[in-house]
Amino acid sequence: MAISRLLVQNFRNIAQTDLEFESKFNFIVGNNGSGKTSLLEAVYYLAHGRSFKSAVSNRIISYEQPHFLLHCKVQEYQHQWSIGLQKFRQGNTIFKINGEEANKLSQLTHLLPMQIITPEGLNLLNGGPIYRRAFLDWGLFHHNNAFYPAWSNLNRLLKQRNAALQQVSDYNQLLIWDKELVKIAHQVTSWRAEYVESLRSEIERTCALFLPELHISLTFYQGWEKETNYGDILKRNFQRDKAVGYTMSGTQKADLRFRCNGLPAEDVLSRGQLKLLMCALRLAQGEHLMTQKNRHCIFLIDDFASELDPSKRELLAHRLQQSQSQVFITAITNDQLIQMQPKNHRTFYVKEGRID
Numbered sequence: 001m002a003i004s005r006l007l008v009q010n011f012r013n014i015a016q017t018d019l020e021f022e023s024k025f026n027f028i029v030g031n032n033g034s035g036k037t038s039l040l041e042a043v044y045y046l047a048h049g050r051s052f053k054s055a056v057s058n059r060i061i062s063y064e065q066p067h068f069l070l071h072c073k074v075q076e077y078q079h080q081w082s083i084g085l086q087k088f089r090q091g092n093t094i095f096k097i098n099g100e101e102a103n104k105l106s107q108l109t110h111l112l113p114m115q116i117i118t119p120e121g122l123n124l125l126n127g128g129p130i131y132r133r134a135f136l137d138w139g140l141f142h143h144n145n146a147f148y149p150a151w152s153n154l155n156r157l158l159k160q161r162n163a164a165l166q167q168v169s170d171y172n173q174l175l176i177w178d179k180e181l182v183k184i185a186h187q188v189t190s191w192r193a194e195y196v197e198s199l200r201s202e203i204e205r206t207c208a209l210f211l212p213e214l215h216i217s218l219t220f221y222q223g224w225e226k227e228t229n230y231g232d233i234l235k236r237n238f239q240r241d242k243a244v245g246y247t248m249s250g251t252q253k254a255d256l257r258f259r260c261n262g263l264p265a266e267d268v269l270s271r272g273q274l275k276l277l278m279c280a281l282r283l284a285q286g287e288h289l290m291t292q293k294n295r296h297c298i299f300l301i302d303d304f305a306s307e308l309d310p311s312k313r314e315l316l317a318h319r320l321q322q323s324q325s326q327v328f329i330t331a332i333t334n335d336q337l338i339q340m341q342p343k344n345h346r347t348f349y350v351k352e353g354r355i356d
């Protein structure tokens with residue numbers, strides 16, 4: 001899968017640009033504040049209907065403009081399609097797939113599997129469990145069509161249960177919500193556990209390549225005590241949940257824990273090692289999608305060179321080349337990309353929002 005063409009209008013400091021991309025490596029080079037991350041953000045926005053930087057979309061629309069517009073052409077094997085997205089200051093969004101208005105943002109995400117590696121992305125390792133659940137659920141979303149509806153249902157039921165907790169005095173009054181919740185929670189958990197197991201060897205292989213001096217292990221925490229029925233946990237914790245006003249155990253607490261030589265990875269790894277581990281996880285996940293589903297994901301890598309010494313940059317470059325994926329990489333100067341000279345690449349120079 002590759003984006004062959006991208007049109008951007010009024011997106012941050014990019015007033016207007018129309019670019020043709022290379023199907024493998026695209027380098028985006030420019031000074032601080034020139035618009036490199038904004039270009040990646042535009043690509044990401046097309047695949048998710050949201051930014052990886054700002055929760056408030058109005059801040060992304062170029063100052064004093066009424067809306068931004070993004071359009072891209074995508075090629076996957078013999079198939080081609082186009083995606084257009086327009087976001088207005090009033091808050092409404094229009095997006096179209098092959099010219100037809102679509103209504104679910106998840107359709108975009110399904111069409112364009114994407115992995116993003118940014119300096120802030122270290123929160124995958126040193127941030128809260130929410131980031132690792134997002135990592136896990138990314139894989140499930142792309143591997144299993146039944147996952148997303150089940151996951152949405154689960155979130156809805158959980159919200160309803162939390163609201164009901166305030167109203168009821170006896171646990172039996174909650175049973176009506178819990179029966180359904182327990183069923184879906186067990187299903188989602190077993191999918192998550194299966195996914196972790198199927199991904200494990202790919203992660204171990206990539207970690208051994210990137211961090212050969214360390215032994216990295218991972219464990220999946222389902223969100224409540226192992227080998228226990230979730231229904232029993234909900235019943236047992238009723239008074240506690242009621243006192244705090246929300247359900248304290250469940251799939252919404254699931255986590256993936258990474259350890260290095262037996263200790264929490266985030267406590268012992270250096271920043272460069274953390275970045276390499278984060279890259280290893282994202283590359284392994286992309287590779288796994290390829291081997292299992294025959295789909296290449298697109299990699300967006302912001303500030304490629306930071307934290308990495310030349311030998312590690314080379315390792316990462318080599319692994320990205322092997323992945324055969326389309327890659328967008330930002331750097332401040334060409335020198336930072338010296339370890340990465342693949343055959344098929346194109347360099348875009350960004351200056352004050354203009355891209356050549």
Ligand SMILES: Nc1ncnc2c1ncn2[C@@H]1O[C@H](COP(=O)(O)OP(=O)(O)OP(=O)(O)O)[C@@H](O)[C@H]1O
Pocket residue numbers: 011012013014030031032033034035036037038039058059060061062063332
């Ligand atoms: N809504 C907006 N309208 C116009 N300009 C904006 C808007 N939001 C941000 N900017 C500006 O866009 C510019 C591009 O920022 P961007 O983060 O893309 O730079 P960058 O090239 O990635 O820089 P760095 O190397 O420092 O990471 C910045 O100068 C920023 O102030």
Ligand SMILES: [Mg+2]
Pocket residue numbers: 036037038302
């Ligand atoms: Mg930047």
